[in-house]
Amino acid sequence: MIAKILVIDDEESIRFTFERFLGAAGYAVTTALNHADALARLTEGEYDVVFADIILEDGTGIDVLREIKALGLNCQVIMITGDPGFETAAESIRLGAFDYISKPVNQESLLHVTRTALKFKLVSEEKERYRANLEAIFRSVRDAIVTVDKEGVVVELNDAASYMCGFTRDDIGKRFDALFGNCxxxxxxxxxQGIRTGEPRIVDRIECRPANRPARVISVRMYPLLDQQNMASGVVMSLRDDTQMAALESELKEHRKFHRIVGVSEPMQKVYSLIKALAGVQTTVLITGESGTGKELVAEALHLAGDRSHKPLVKVNCSAVPEELLESELFGHVKGAFTGAIRDYPGRLHRADGGTIFFDEIGDLSPKVQLKLLRVLEGKEFEQVGSSAPTKVDVRLIAATHRNLAERVSRGDLREDLYYRLKVVEIRLPPLRERRKDIPLLVEHFRNKFNALFKKNIEAVSSDVLSAFLEYHWPGNVREFEHTLEHAFVICSQNIVTFDHLPSDFMNAPKFEKQSSTRLRELDSQAILEALDKTAWNKAKAARLLGVDRVTLYRKIKKYNLTPVSFSL
Incomplete structure (x- = not known):
C-alpha cells in the first residue's frame, strides 16, 4: 500500500519541496500550513509519517507531537528544524519523535529518513500485533497463568489467576512465595524448583485447598522462560482447574463399573439403574440371564448398595447341593432329626438373618423345599428339620436362574405361587453378544487383573484378536471371556496377546477364521513393509497392526532384510 505522509510547515516553499520530493518517490503527500490545519488533517485520516516544523505561526511542532501521542495515533513523527542544535529538537526526541531533519532539506536525506521511519513503523506495528495477540490470549484463556522472574517476583498474571487463586493486579511486583499464605x-x-533447576515440570491432579475458597483439583504446567542467550530468566506457570473433570471422570467410572460389574453399553446402564432403584427396597428380586452373564455379581451389588450391607450375604447354589441335604442346609436341623444329627445345626437362612440370602439356580429346588421357601417369603418363618417350632427370620431373598421358569411352571416342575412370589421384580442380564460395546472395556479390566495376578506387563491384545472377540458368539458369556483371557495371559510371554495365545476351543469354534500369526507367516515382505510404513517404522505399533508380538516381527524383518530404504525401492 502507498504510504501516506503529512507535512506541516508554515513556509510554502518547504511544503512544496517536501511534496515534490516525496511525491516523486511514490508517496501520497498531504500538507498543512499551521497547528490548527494539522489537527484537522489528523482527525480526517490516518498517516504513516508526519513531518512537523518545530516553529509554527499558531503553535509548535511539539504541540502537534503531544496531540498525536494523546490521540494514540500510530504514526512516526519527524521534526523539521532550521537549527539542528535547537533545544526543542532534542526535547521532541525525548517526547517520542522518531527523528528530526534540518533545513535546507536535502532530497536524499529526506527520502532516507522517510524510508527508515516507515520500516520502523512496520516493525513496531508487528510487535504491537504480537503483544496484543499475546495479551488477548493471556487474558482470555481459562487456565490461570503466572510469570515469575528468576528472583521469584511476579511479573504478570491473567484474570483466570485472579479468579482461581485470589490474586489481584496489585500482586504484580511481589514475591510469589508471599502470596500463598492460605494454601x-x-x-x-x-x-x-523451576527457578533452581531451569527444568520444566508437569504435575497432574493435586489438591488445592485455599482458606475461605472451595477446594479444587489442579493440574500444574511449569516451563522456564528463556532470554536471547537461551538462559533462564524466570518461569511461567499455568494452572488448569480439573475439579469438574475429576468429578465427571468419577461419574464416568461409576457408569463404567458398578461394584464389580463392568460395562458402558445401554443394556448394562439399564441394569445399573435397576440395581440403584432396588438397592434400598426389601422386595424379592429375580435375576435372569444365560450362564456366565454375572448374576451373582448383581446379587452382590444389590446387597452391598442396600441397607443390609453391614449384615451377611449368604449364597446357596441350588444345583450344587444334593437334594437330600438341601433342606437341612437351608433350614437347619435339630439334634436327632436324622442319623448323624448329633447337634443342632443352624441353616443358611438362619445365618442370613438381618441380611440377604441369594438362591442361585432356584429353578432346581425340589417341590418340598419350594413349599417351605414359599412360607418364608409369605410369613418370614420356617421350621427346622426335625422340629415343629417356627423360627422367625428377617431376610431379603434374591434369586437367579438361567432357565425359563415360566416353562418349568407349565411342566409342573415349579410351583406357580412361588414363581410369582419370586418374580416381583426381574433384572434380566444381557448376554455378551448383546453388549459387544463392553468387550474392549472388559479386555482392559481383565488385563489389569491378570497382569497383577501373574505379575506380567502385557500391554494389549492385538487388533485382530480384538476383532475376533467382537465377532465371536460367546456362548459362555463373560465367564467364558474371562477364562479365554486368563488362558492367554498364562501362555503369553510377550507384551501383546495374539492368536497363538488363545485356547484351542476358541480357535476351533465354528465359523471362526484364524487370522493372526498363521496369516503373517503367509504374508510377503511388502505387506510387512506397508505396516511399518504406516507406523513410521515404530515396530511396536506395526506389530499391533499386524496382530503379532514384536519378537515375531523382528524375526520377519531380519529374514527379509527389511530397512526403511527398501520400501522406497
Whole structure:
C-alpha cells in the first residue's frame, strides 16, 4: 500500500519541496500550513509519517507531537528544524519523535529518513500485533497463568489467576512465595524448583485447598522462560482447574463399573439403574440371564448398595447341593432329626438373618423345599428339620436362574405361587453378544487383573484378536471371556496377546477364521513393509497392526532384510 505522509510547515516553499520530493518517490503527500490545519488533517485520516516544523505561526511542532501521542495515533513523527542544535529538537526526541531533519532539506536525506521511519513503523506495528495477540490470549484463556522472574517476583498474571487463586493486579511486583499464605504451597514448591533447576515440570491432579475458597483439583504446567542467550530468566506457570473433570471422570467410572460389574453399553446402564432403584427396597428380586452373564455379581451389588450391607450375604447354589441335604442346609436341623444329627445345626437362612440370602439356580429346588421357601417369603418363618417350632427370620431373598421358569411352571416342575412370589421384580442380564460395546472395556479390566495376578506387563491384545472377540458368539458369556483371557495371559510371554495365545476351543469354534500369526507367516515382505510404513517404522505399533508380538516381527524383518530404504525401492 502507498504510504501516506503529512507535512506541516508554515513556509510554502518547504511544503512544496517536501511534496515534490516525496511525491516523486511514490508517496501520497498531504500538507498543512499551521497547528490548527494539522489537527484537522489528523482527525480526517490516518498517516504513516508526519513531518512537523518545530516553529509554527499558531503553535509548535511539539504541540502537534503531544496531540498525536494523546490521540494514540500510530504514526512516526519527524521534526523539521532550521537549527539542528535547537533545544526543542532534542526535547521532541525525548517526547517520542522518531527523528528530526534540518533545513535546507536535502532530497536524499529526506527520502532516507522517510524510508527508515516507515520500516520502523512496520516493525513496531508487528510487535504491537504480537503483544496484543499475546495479551488477548493471556487474558482470555481459562487456565490461570503466572510469570515469575528468576528472583521469584511476579511479573504478570491473567484474570483466570485472579479468579482461581485470589490474586489481584496489585500482586504484580511481589514475591510469589508471599502470596500463598492460605494454601498448602505446592505451587510455590514447583516454582522454586523451576527457578533452581531451569527444568520444566508437569504435575497432574493435586489438591488445592485455599482458606475461605472451595477446594479444587489442579493440574500444574511449569516451563522456564528463556532470554536471547537461551538462559533462564524466570518461569511461567499455568494452572488448569480439573475439579469438574475429576468429578465427571468419577461419574464416568461409576457408569463404567458398578461394584464389580463392568460395562458402558445401554443394556448394562439399564441394569445399573435397576440395581440403584432396588438397592434400598426389601422386595424379592429375580435375576435372569444365560450362564456366565454375572448374576451373582448383581446379587452382590444389590446387597452391598442396600441397607443390609453391614449384615451377611449368604449364597446357596441350588444345583450344587444334593437334594437330600438341601433342606437341612437351608433350614437347619435339630439334634436327632436324622442319623448323624448329633447337634443342632443352624441353616443358611438362619445365618442370613438381618441380611440377604441369594438362591442361585432356584429353578432346581425340589417341590418340598419350594413349599417351605414359599412360607418364608409369605410369613418370614420356617421350621427346622426335625422340629415343629417356627423360627422367625428377617431376610431379603434374591434369586437367579438361567432357565425359563415360566416353562418349568407349565411342566409342573415349579410351583406357580412361588414363581410369582419370586418374580416381583426381574433384572434380566444381557448376554455378551448383546453388549459387544463392553468387550474392549472388559479386555482392559481383565488385563489389569491378570497382569497383577501373574505379575506380567502385557500391554494389549492385538487388533485382530480384538476383532475376533467382537465377532465371536460367546456362548459362555463373560465367564467364558474371562477364562479365554486368563488362558492367554498364562501362555503369553510377550507384551501383546495374539492368536497363538488363545485356547484351542476358541480357535476351533465354528465359523471362526484364524487370522493372526498363521496369516503373517503367509504374508510377503511388502505387506510387512506397508505396516511399518504406516507406523513410521515404530515396530511396536506395526506389530499391533499386524496382530503379532514384536519378537515375531523382528524375526520377519531380519529374514527379509527389511530397512526403511527398501520400501522406497
Amino acid at each position: 498448602s504451597g505446592r505451587c510455590r514448591e514447583i516454582i522454586e
